[in-house]
Amino acid sequence: MPFIKVYIHIVWSTKNRFAFLETKELRQKVWNHMKQNAIKKGIFMDYVNGYSDHCHCLVSLGSNQTIEKVVQLIKGESSFWINQQKLTKVKFQWQSEYFAVSVSESMVDKVRNYIKNQENHHSKKTFGEEYEEFISKYNFEKLDG
Numbered sequence: 001m002p003f004i005k006v007y008i009h010i011v012w013s014t015k016n017r018f019a020f021l022e023t024k025e026l027r028q029k030v031w032n033h034m035k036q037n038a039i040k041k042g043i044f045m046d047y048v049n050g051y052s053d054h055c056h057c058l059v060s061l062g063s064n065q066t067i068e069k070v071v072q073l074i075k076g077e078s079s080f081w082i083n084q085q086k087l088t089k090v091k092f093q094w095q096s097e098y099f100a101v102s103v104s105e106s107m108v109d110k111v112r113n114y115i116k117n118q119e120n121h122h123s124k125k126t127f128g129e130e131y132e133e134f135i136s137k138y139n140f141e142k143l144d145g
Contacts, residue, residue: 002063004060004061004062004063005060005105006060006061006102007046007058007059007060007102007103007104007105007108007111008058008059008060008061008067008070008100008101008102008103009056009057009058009099009100009101009102009103009111009115010056010057010058010059010067010070010071010074010098010099010100011054011055011056011057011098011099011100011134012054012055012071012075012094012095012097012098012099013053013054013055013094013095013097013127013131014052014053014054014092014093014094014095015093015094015095016095017053017054017095017127017128018053019052019053020052020053020082020088020090020092021050021051021052021053021088022052024119026087026088027049027050027051027052029087030078030082030087031048031049031050031055033078033081034048034055034057034074034078035048037073037074037077037078037081038059038073038074041073041077042062042065043059043062043065043070043073043074044059044060044061044062045057045058045059045074046058046059046060046108046112047112047115047116048115049115049116049118050118051118051119051121051122051127052122053127054127054130055094056114056115056118057074057115058103058108058111058112058115067100071098071100075094075098078094079092079093079094099134099138099140101138
């Protein structure tokens with residue numbers, strides 16, 4: 001059995017950054033479901049949190065997992081579940097794009113704390129501002145839409 005520890009910080013928004021996840025209670029329900037679903041799918045989700053219009057996950061990839069497949073499994077199933085449970089007033093959707101950056105072992109605690117403190121973080125800054133910071137910090141090209 002291979003021993004692998006490859007941490008990835010993944011961030012994605014709701015469709016058109018709409019604030020579907022408007023209450024803390026709803027967000028907790030969604031994050032808890034995502035964590036349980038990840039366990040069922042063999043995905044090691046270290047931490048998940050977010051705000052009304054986006055989600056952050058810290059995931060450690062397994063030997064046969066790709067970022068694309070993990071994101072697809074997490075986003076697709078959670079979107080289906082949210083709609084099936086009728087947790088939002090209108091049809092829920094995640095945006096197709098996402099950020100994914102590697103996290104060194106020495107930075108895992110810092111990233112985990114960043115994800116953990118999303119409620120406080122977004123009392124001071126919008127996801128749009130956070131998005132711009134990610135684009136700049138990681139030298140991504142800006143995506144349209």
